[in-house]
Amino acid sequence: MDNLLPRIHGIEHRCRSLCALEGEQEVVSFLVGTQSMKNDNIVHLFELDEEFGELIDRSYHHNRGEIWHIASSPHSRDLISTCHSHVENEVNLVSGATVWKLAGSNEEPILEELGDLTAHNSTVRSTEWGVEGCEGALCSLGDSSLVKWDIDSDVREHSFCDLPKRSFPTALRWNPHSSGNQVGVASDQHVRLHDLRTMKCTTVIDGAHSQTVRDLDFNPNRQYCIATCGDDCSTRFWDTRNCTRPLLTFSNHSHWVWRVRYNLRDQLLLTGGSDSKVSLLNVPSLASVDPVDEEEEEEENKSPEKEEMREGILEEYDKHEDSVYSVAWSTADPWLFASLSNDGRLVLNKVSKEIKFNIIL
Numbered sequence: 235m236d237n238l239l240p241r242i243h244g245i246e247h248r249c250r251s252l253c254a255l256e257g258e259q260e261v262v263s264f265l266v267g268t269q270s271m272k273n274d275n276i277v278h279l280f281e282l283d284e285e286f287g288e289l290i291d292r293s294y295h296h297n298r299g300e301i302w303h304i305a306s307s308p309h310s311r312d313l314i315s316t317c318h319s320h321v322e323n324e325v326n327l328v329s330g331a332t333v334w335k336l337a338g339s340n341e342e343p344i345l346e347e348l349g350d351l352t353a354h355n356s357t358v359r360s361t362e363w364g365v366e367g368c369e370g371a372l373c374s375l376g377d378s379s380l381v382k383w384d385i386d387s388d389v390r391e392h393s394f395c396d397l398p399k400r401s402f403p404t405a406l407r408w409n410p411h412s413s414g415n416q417v418g419v420a421s422d423q424h425v426r427l428h429d430l431r432t433m434k435c436t437t438v439i440d441g442a443h444s445q446t447v448r449d450l451d452f453n454p455n456r457q458y459c460i461a462t463c464g465d466d467c468s469t470r471f472w473d474t475r476n477c478t479r480p481l482l483t484f485s486n487h488s489h490w491v492w493r494v495r496y497n498l499r500d501q502l503l504l505t506g507g508s509d510s511k512v513s514l515l516n517v518p519s520l521a522s523v524d525p526v527d528e529e530e531e532e533e534e535n536k537s538p539e540k541e542e543m544r545e546g547i548l549e550e551y552d553k554h555e556d557s558v559y560s561v562a563w564s565t566a567d568p569w570l571f572a573s574l575s576n577d578g579r580l581v582l583n584k585v586s587k588e589i590k591f592n593i594i595l
Contacts, residue, residue, distance in 0.1 A: 243289050245578035251304040252560035252574040257311035262566045267301025294345045305361045309369040312336045315361040331358035333389050349389020354379035360406040368414035375406040395433035405449045411457040420447040439477040448492050455500045455522035463491035469505050486513045486547050493561050498568050506558035512551040512573045516543050543592055553581045
């Protein structure tokens with residue numbers, strides 16, 4: 235399989251939204267949403283045939299216009315959400331967000347609409363499905379409000395809170411710790427943590443970046459540790475119990491950093507930026523002490539001698555020619571990841587054997 239990667243696939247239209255199909259644990263699967271103002275937009279479901287290295291594309295017609303963000307439920311393979319916009323009557327920009335079910339057959343895939351997520355907001359910028367313990371929940375981040383939803387037989391508003399006036403929210407992530415009761419919101423140069431029981435802001439990282447914060451992610455194994463990235467070309471790490479200064483800062487891109495994502499092996503992270511690069515970061519000093527419980531694949535070749543890996547950038551991947559707006563780890567293979575650039579280029583790649591052996595042995 236390793237010799238078949240990286241795998242590059244060109245999509246016909248502009249794209250910026252990518253996520254793993256998180257409810258799929260057996261087959262490497264990713265979702266990509268297109269952005270076309272003149273043509274019909276598509277939710278692409280890509281599945282990797284690991285035996286032959288073929289990338290199978292299942293296309294779902296998306297009738298709500300350009301897709302700005304896409305997310306999938308970790309608890310159900312068939313549930314996804316999109317943030318979208320379209321031009322109405324050639325002058326009015328209409329924005330919204332919708333919960334969908336991946337329905338139909340392999341030959342005729344259909345997006346079945348389950349509910350609308352635009353309450354309290356004229357624009358919804360991001361959606362996030364509930365972590366373990368919050369299986370029937372979803373949060374949406376809009377231009378003026380944070381809303382929690384109940385997703386059961388239908389879509390119902392649970393609670394909401396207003397965001398600071400004149401703020402510019404950019405990203406939303408659900409904390410896998412804190413019993414699922416906390417989300418992080420990136421807005422302007424700041425990061426705010428909200429308690430979903432009271433819908434109140436409990437922690438603020440004021441001035442997390444000198445310019446706009448584009449994304450954040452919670453360490454999946456170590457509580458209180460988050461990563462952020464932004465327009466100041468840097469990736470930063472924070473302890474939310476003491477937000478006066480970052481634990482670490484890496485200036486690992488030469489332009490805006492749009493996405494940061496932890497691996498289950500939390501010493502590894504991916505970042506993607508407007509410099510068209512994807513970076514693999516190594517942060518062992520902030521990783522969890524205990525290894526992740528995971529069945530490792532048997533390797534035919536003898537593992538190389540273990541060498542001490544430096545902290546910082548391990549590898550840079552340069553298979554893109556345009557801004558990389560999104561990166562995502564596979565939920566079926568923890569060493570495989572995808573990246574997506576604005577020109578519609580999807581790249582599947584894998585952490586090298588040398589790095590993998592150094593971590594697990």
